Amino acid sequence: MKRPLLLLSLISILTLPVLAACDNNGDKTLRIALDIEDEGRYDELFAIFTERTGIAVSATYGQDIGKLIGTKDEPDIIKTSTVVVTSMTPSLLDLTTLINEDEEIDTDNYIDSLMDALTIDGKVYALPTSLNTSLLYYNKALFDASADDLRDVLGLTQSESVYPQADWTYDDYQAAGVVLSKFTGETPNVTYTSFGAEAQLNWWGEWLVYVQQMGGTFYAPDSNNRVCAINSPEGIAATQFFRDKSMGGVGTKFAPDAIESASSYSFLGGNVAMIFGGHMGDWFSYDALGIDWDIQVLPKPVDRPSAKGGEISADAFGISVRSKQVSEAFSFLKMWTGSEGATKMYEFGKVGALKNMQDLIEALPEEQQKDINTDALFDAIEEAVTLPRERDFSKVMREIVMAELYKLMYTGRGSETDVTIVLNRIKTQVDQYYATLYGS
Amino acid sequence: MASKAMHLSFKKNFHRNYKYFLMFGGIAILGFGLFYLYPIIRTFVLSLTDKTIFDTDPNYVGWANYLYALKSDPLFAKSIQQSLVFALISGALVLVTSLVLAMLLNSRVKFIGVFRTIYFLPFIIPSFAVGAVYKNLFNPTTGLINNLLTALNLIDINNPPLWYISPDSALMTMIVISSFGFGVKMLVFLAALQGIPSELYEVAEIEGASKTQQFFKITLPLISPMLFFNVILITIDGLRAFSLAFVMGNGQGWPSNSTLLFPIYMFMTAFNMPFRLGYAAAMAYIFFLIILALTGIHFLMSKFYVQKDITIS
Numbered sequence: 001m002k003r004p005l006l007l008l009s010l011i012s013i014l015t016l017p018v019l020a021a022c023d024n025n026g027d028k029t030l031r032i033a034l035d036i037e038d039e040g041r042y043d044e045l046f047a048i049f050t051e052r053t054g055i056a057v058s059a060t061y062g063q064d065i066g067k068l069i070g071t072k073d074e075p076d077i078i079k080t081s082t083v084v085v086t087s088m089t090p091s092l093l094d095l096t097t098l099i100n101e102d103e104e105i106d107t108d109n110y111i112d113s114l115m116d117a118l119t120i121d122g123k124v125y126a127l128p129t130s131l132n133t134s135l136l137y138y139n140k141a142l143f144d145a146s147a148d149d150l151r152d153v154l155g156l157t158q159s160e161s162v163y164p165q166a167d168w169t170y171d172d173y174q175a176a177g178v179v180l181s182k183f184t185g186e187t188p189n190v191t192y193t194s195f196g197a198e199a200q201l202n203w204w205g206e207w208l209v210y211v212q213q214m215g216g217t218f219y220a221p222d223s224n225n226r227v228c229a230i231n232s233p234e235g236i237a238a239t240q241f242f243r244d245k246s247m248g249g250v251g252t253k254f255a256p257d258a259i260e261s262a263s264s265y266s267f268l269g270g271n272v273a274m275i276f277g278g279h280m281g282d283w284f285s286y287d288a289l290g291i292d293w294d295i296q297v298l299p300k301p302v303d304r305p306s307a308k309g310g311e312i313s314a315d316a317f318g319i320s321v322r323s324k325q326v327s328e329a330f331s332f333l334k335m336w337t338g339s340e341g342a343t344k345m346y347e348f349g350k351v352g353a354l355k356n357m358q359d360l361i362e363a364l365p366e367e368q369q370k371d372i373n374t375d376a377l378f379d380a381i382e383e384a385v386t387l388p389r390e391r392d393f394s395k396v397m398r399e400i401v402m403a404e405l406y407k408l409m410y411t412g413r414g415s416e417t418d419v420t421i422v423l424n425r426i427k428t429q430v431d432q433y434y435a436t437l438y439g440s
Numbered sequence: 441m442a443s444k445a446m447h448l449s450f451k452k453n454f455h456r457n458y459k460y461f462l463m464f465g466g467i468a469i470l471g472f473g474l475f476y477l478y479p480i481i482r483t484f485v486l487s488l489t490d491k492t493i494f495d496t497d498p499n500y501v502g503w504a505n506y507l508y509a510l511k512s513d514p515l516f517a518k519s520i521q522q523s524l525v526f527a528l529i530s531g532a533l534v535l536v537t538s539l540v541l542a543m544l545l546n547s548r549v550k551f552i553g554v555f556r557t558i559y560f561l562p563f564i565i566p567s568f569a570v571g572a573v574y575k576n577l578f579n580p581t582t583g584l585i586n587n588l589l590t591a592l593n594l595i596d597i598n599n600p601p602l603w604y605i606s607p608d609s610a611l612m613t614m615i616v617i618s619s620f621g622f623g624v625k626m627l628v629f630l631a632a633l634q635g636i637p638s639e640l641y642e643v644a645e646i647e648g649a650s651k652t653q654q655f656f657k658i659t660l661p662l663i664s665p666m667l668f669f670n671v672i673l674i675t676i677d678g679l680r681a682f683s684l685a686f687v688m689g690n691g692q693g694w695p696s697n698s699t700l701l702f703p704i705y706m707f708m709t710a711f712n713m714p715f716r717l718g719y720a721a722a723m724a725y726i727f728f729l730i731i732l733a734l735t736g737i738h739f740l741m742s743k744f745y746v747q748k749d750i751t752i753s
Contacts, residue, residue: 066493066711087714091494189598202694258695259605262575263582321496394713399515403696407607412599414608414696436512 029056030329031075032317036062037281041348048344049335055328069320076323077332080126082117082313086391092125092318098330099124105334114314114353117386126318127337128353130345133384134209134277134310135295135377136164136173137286142180142194142273149179164274164296166376170241173197173276173299177245177254180273187250196254197274198267199246201409204397205311206277210238212309214301218388225390226438228430230401231423239419243408258410267291277311283370284349294372297380312384314353346370351377392437400429487721492714505722516723518697519705520730526615526685526701527678533619534674539667541622542629543659556630563623571687574617578603604688607698614688614699618681625670632666633659661747668746672738679731682707702727 034042039061046057060075068074069091080088099105107115107124114128143150143162150162153175164176177196184191200206208218216234220227229235246257256265256272267275268285276298286293300307317336319329335341342352343360347368351357358378361369387393404426407416416422487505491498509516545556562570577584580602589595603613636659644654660667682703685693692708693700706727710720 064711066715070493070717084713087492088494090492090496202690202692259580259602262579262605391714398692398712399697399708403693406694406696410602410605412602412606414606414698436508 028054028325028328029058030077030325030332032057032059032077033063033065033068033075033079034059034061035079042344045336045341045344045348048340049332053328053331055325055332057332072322074320074322076320076325076329078126078318078320080316080318082114082128082316082386083394085118085125085316085318086120086389088318089120089123089125091321093321093323093326094123094125095127095318095330095333096122096124098326102330102334105338109355110337110353111312111314111355111381113312113384113386114316117314117389118316120389126316127333128314128316129337129341130280130350131312131314131353131381132280133312133377133380134205134298135280135380136168136298137267137275137278137293137295138164139267139270139273140292140294142270143176146179150176153179163294164299166297166379167305168296168299169302169305170299171302173274174245174252174254177274178251181254183250190250192256192260192265194271195256195260195265195273197245197276198265198272199242199255199257199261199409200277201246201258201261201406202402204402207239207242207405208397209277209298209309209311210242211235212385213298213304213307214238214241214309215304215307218393219390225388225393226434228427230430231420231427235423236420239405239408239423242405243419246409247411258406259412280351295380296373296376297383306383308383308385310380310384312381312386315350316353392433396430396433400433401426404429483721483724486718487725489718490716491718493710493717494715495717498718501718505719506726508719509723509726515697515700515705519693519700519702520727522611522698522700523679523681523702526611526618526681527675530615530618530621530681531671531674531678533615534622534625534678535667535670537619538622538625538670539629542626542633545626545630546633560623560627562620567683568687571617571684575604575688578613578617580605604699605695607696610688610695610698614684617688618678618684621677625674628666628670628673629663632663636662664746665748668738668742672735675734675738676731679727679734 042059046059050056065074065079069078074091078088078092080092085092099107107127110128111131114131115124118124118126118128140163147162150156151158151160154162154172156162164173180194180196181192182194184193211218211230211234214234214237216232216238217229219225220229223229244252246253246255256263264271266272267278268282268289268291270289270291298310317333319326319333323329336345337353339354339356339360342354342357343364345352346357346361346364352360354360358374361374390396404422407414408419408422409415488500488502489498490501490505541559545552545559549555576582578586580586580600583603585603586595586600590597590600595601602609604610640658640662641654644658649657680703681701685699685701685704686707689695689699689704691704692712693704702723706720706723709723710717
């Protein structure tokens with residue numbers, strides 16, 4: 001008698017979690033995995049969808065999507081981006097047929113460059129929910145504090161704004177940056193207390209934008225992204241500007257070098273006045289820290305006033321190839337990436353990827369509109385380009401390019417001073433990498 | 441007849457013992473099979489494919505991943521080299537520090553229990569937190585270390601050591617920091633030291649042996665099995681070092697790949713774009729063979745310094 005009872009108890013204990021995991025009322029539930037910083041952000045959107053369709057959306061936060069896919073436990077809706085989508089296509093459903101058969105969705109409504117990045121070999125793998133583009137961020141309080149000096153150096157009258165303008169050149173950017181950099185002591189024993197701009201020494205974002213704005217490219221055109229062209233005159237000029245910004249003497253330098261960067265000089269810390277590039281995902285942090293900030297389009301090289309080159313990318317979502325609820329997941333994606341979802345995204349602190357996003361924002365009540373230069377945001381989107389579509393681009397940038405460029409950004413043991421030598425070394429290593437990987 | 445009886449008795453004993461063996465060892469065997477043997481085999485199978493995390497249908501590539509790692513990947517060679525340097529120097533420092541501290545904590549002084557607790561306390565702090573603290577301490581301009589060295593006139597204030605900022609000194613800085621990771625090894629030595637009868641030292645004193653002679657003739661031989669155990673432990677720990685290198689190198693071997701230890705490179709290969717899981721698996725196998733070879737060398741060398749037959753009469 002005891003044994004069956006024991007057996008029954010053991011089976012009951014084992015069954016409990018399984019039963020608990022089951023949906024009691026049989027309602028449909030869509031699963032989605034989101035980043036930890038998005039916890040609770042989209043709850044309102046999920047609630048609206050559930051109210052309309054009766055389909056619940058269950059979100060988990062901070063779980064690695066790669067591991068979920070590896071263990072075949074991925075959600076129905078998978079987060080990707082214009083940057084990683086190329087690597088993720090085996091896990092993502094081709095949405096092309098669904099899109100073509102649906103009258104409510106038109107991919108022409110999304111920003112073209114982002115849709116192009118999410119379309120591989122004619123197949124659409126994801127739809128964009130929010131975008132990020134390179135902007136010039138500035139701390140208004142720091143600009144106000146140096147207003148007189150800025151007017152002097154930029155030749156402005158009392159009625160003109162000292163804040164960055166849409167027609168700023170690199171010269172204006174540097175002149176303002178130098179004024180905004182404060183230091184004590186005299187050359188060569190100068191100690192900076194604040195800087196005009198941040199320096200992105202571990203991420204290619206800022207440096208690559210300088211290269212592209214000056215007319216250079218990372219890969220040689222027509223090389224199928226296999227040959228590096230970074231030692232071009234444009235690449236050298238851009239890298240020299242990037243280096244001088246941190247390593248130049250008083251009167252040239254306006255950003256921290258690698259040593260100073262390690263000592264908490266940052267826009268977020270309130271002791272750096274501008275960021276060239278930046279990330280729109282940081283807007284929330286700026287507001288939370290009470291920084292009085294605004295945006296402007298990126299400054300341009302002196303002789304290239306309409307240069308393109310800022311970066312544009314987007315968070316996007318696709319549907320798992322193993323999902324059993326494809327049509328339900330697609331309905332949710334349609335809502336999320338459509339006008340209603342994009343407007344909600346703006347309320348949640350992000351900017352949707354629709355072409356008419358500016359109209360959607362301007363249609364909102366004034367108190368719901370963010371008090372920033374919205375025109376600059378959409379002008380910046382117009383002049384931005386997506387990253388090269390190359391599977392190993394991030395790896396090459398991280399492990400070869402930034403590793404070598406870093407050596408130009410400090411003084412002391414192991415440092416380099418000659419930009420051309422470093423760029424030639426990068427080219428050799430990158431070309432060798434691709435030659436070994438794909439054959440020369 | 442006798443042989444049949446013996447056979448039956450063996451069979452009976454075997455069945456009886458087999459039952460107990462399964463009862464006691466079953467869970468462990470199941471655990472080993474599921475959590476060690478299966479991943480080991482699965483990793484090997486993976487290493488023969490071009491699988492990325494997102495691939496559902498990877499291709500078989502034979503030994504290509506192994507050949508690429510050994511012949512064509514400069515970062516693989518660099519990460520292995522840096523891991524070996526890290527394990528060797530940091531290991532030697534940890535070994536010496538833990539032995540010296542264990543000897544100090546084996547002294548007969550008041551409140552020795554308190555001292556032992558205090559010395560062990562730092563080792564319950566996660567390595568990630570330790571790394572972040574040391575980054576502040578070693579900051580070239582604002583860190584306590586350089587400020588202290590400047591105050592003592594030991595460094596030039598205009599040309600201070602750059603520690604983890606320079607690719608030339610970042611690995612060494614990490615080695616210095618890791619040499620404070622003596623916690624468990626110190627306890628192992630302390631336990632071994634406490635097992636040495638005090639009479640041996642008393643006799644040695646009477647015979648006129650100096651402290652150095654006592655150390656080399658009594659202490660070292662008697663703790664040599666534990667020394668061997670610690671050497672193995674330290675070698676494997678050093679080669680597998682991850683958390684500290686992850687914090688110090690921002691998860692990517694920063695600056696300029698100078699803190700790129702092998703486990704970090706393997707992690708980056710598998711979990712950063714382009715997510716080459718198959719290649720990372722092949723690297724893991726090569727590294728496993730290197731650790732196996734080093735452990736084998738340690739076992740061979742142990743013949744020369746481990747006192748196996750210790751008889752204290």
